Amino acid sequence: MHGENEVVVLRLGHRPGRDNRMTTHVGLTARALGADRVSIAGAASDSKATIEDITDRFGGPFEVELTTEPRALVRDWAGTVVHLTMYGQRIQDVEADIREAHASGPVLIVVGAEKVPFDVYEQADYNVGVTNQPHSEVAGLAVFLDRLFEGRQLDREWENADRRVVPKETGKRVEPVDEE
Amino acid sequence: MHGENEVVVLRLGHRPGRDNRMTTHVGLTARALGADRVSIAGAASDSKATIEDITDRFGGPFEVELTTEPRALVRDWAGTVVHLTMYGQRIQDVEADIREAHASGPVLIVVGAEKVPFDVYEQADYNVGVTNQPHSEVAGLAVFLDRLFEGRQLDREWENADRRVVPKETGKRVEPVDEE
Numbered sequence: 001m002h003g004e005n006e007v008v009v010l011r012l013g014h015r016p017g018r019d020n021r022m023t024t025h026v027g028l029t030a031r032a033l034g035a036d037r038v039s040i041a042g043a044a045s046d047s048k049a050t051i052e053d054i055t056d057r058f059g060g061p062f063e064v065e066l067t068t069e070p071r072a073l074v075r076d077w078a079g080t081v082v083h084l085t086m087y088g089q090r091i092q093d094v095e096a097d098i099r100e101a102h103a104s105g106p107v108l109i110v111v112g113a114e115k116v117p118f119d120v121y122e123q124a125d126y127n128v129g130v131t132n133q134p135h136s137e138v139a140g141l142a143v144f145l146d147r148l149f150e151g152r153q154l155d156r157e158w159e160n161a162d163r164r165v166v167p168k169e170t171g172k173r174v175e176p177v178d179e180e
Numbered sequence: 181m182h183g184e185n186e187v188v189v190l191r192l193g194h195r196p197g198r199d200n201r202m203t204t205h206v207g208l209t210a211r212a213l214g215a216d217r218v219s220i221a222g223a224a225s226d227s228k229a230t231i232e233d234i235t236d237r238f239g240g241p242f243e244v245e246l247t248t249e250p251r252a253l254v255r256d257w258a259g260t261v262v263h264l265t266m267y268g269q270r271i272q273d274v275e276a277d278i279r280e281a282h283a284s285g286p287v288l289i290v291v292g293a294e295k296v297p298f299d300v301y302e303q304a305d306y307n308v309g310v311t312n313q314p315h316s317e318v319a320g321l322a323v324f325l326d327r328l329f330e331g332r333q334l335d336r337e338w339e340n341a342d343r344r345v346v347p348k349e350t351g352k353r354v355e356p357v358d359e360e
Contacts, residue, residue, distance in 0.1 A: 021202060025316035032315035033323075054314055087345055087352040092334050121350050130322075131334060132345035134234055135212035136205035139322035142310075143213075146323045154272050154311060165267055165312035170301050172267040 001156050005079070006106040007035045007148070009141065012070055012120070013113035014042035025138045026111055027051040027064060033145035034153030035109070037063040041070035059158025059177075074123050079106035081124045084140045085116065088127030095147050098126060102148060109144065111137045181336050185259070186286040187215045187328070189321065192250055192300070193293035194222035205318045206291055207231040207244060213325035214333030215289070217243040221250035239338025239357075254303050259286035261304045264320045265296065268307030275327050278306060282328060289324065291317045 009030040130140035189210040310320035
């Protein structure tokens, strides 16, 4: 987000077809909850197009990229690497340290689909469990981002949107955005 | 959760096949993050079986049911109805009121797939946006539950599990659970 160190989400293990929707949801969740960029390992051009379409309509900045070198991204990351896994340390035990790390540098959040290679566990600065229960990489990412930013992402501004949802008690209201 | 008023998640609009994985993730997220039950509107026997299998292995209590009468569940709910929608009021503006409502009675959280019928908006006590951006019903549910319980769900105990993940800095450790 603007004025903060960069937060990037790396989606590992995307299987074309089978994972399209989950990968799209990972990317849209990253965007909505304050990350600056999602990098998807694999042939995920459909997901990329969907996420970019949402960004075109509802605003950014938010970047989507496909990568064939996810391990290099992890290995060469000049900051803190967090791998979300149900086998990791409890989020409530490590989140304060990670927030401190984010105050001084960028954070890469690694989210797997199926099995994650063991070297990711070894290269991560933090393996973090959003519960040690099996659930959803989308849910884990969402809770992690909300706690990383302590809710600041809910008040962010969106640039270059062509529409905006106006919060309502009942029903739907979407307004065009006029920017000079 | 034990010692708290009931929290039930209602999954609307499940489309068999297409939505199986998302519906499974909604159910597993509900379980992992403190809800007592998920009710799925539609023919979601595969999702139900997966969620029950996880509960058998990793513990409960957590219930899964399929319903053909989701509107009756909403209409007859003896407590607070919260509908998660990107068109709703901002979570940061209403979460304290909803926590107060949960302190005195049960909460039904309605999560849609595609278009949600307008009467759900009207019958909900709160239409709540976890951001007013399009992202993922799984992500919205996860953040909502984490804020509803203020993290208490992370410390809950699991009953009748046959295995337990032991949080680790690196790698994976799963232990059998012996219960008398």
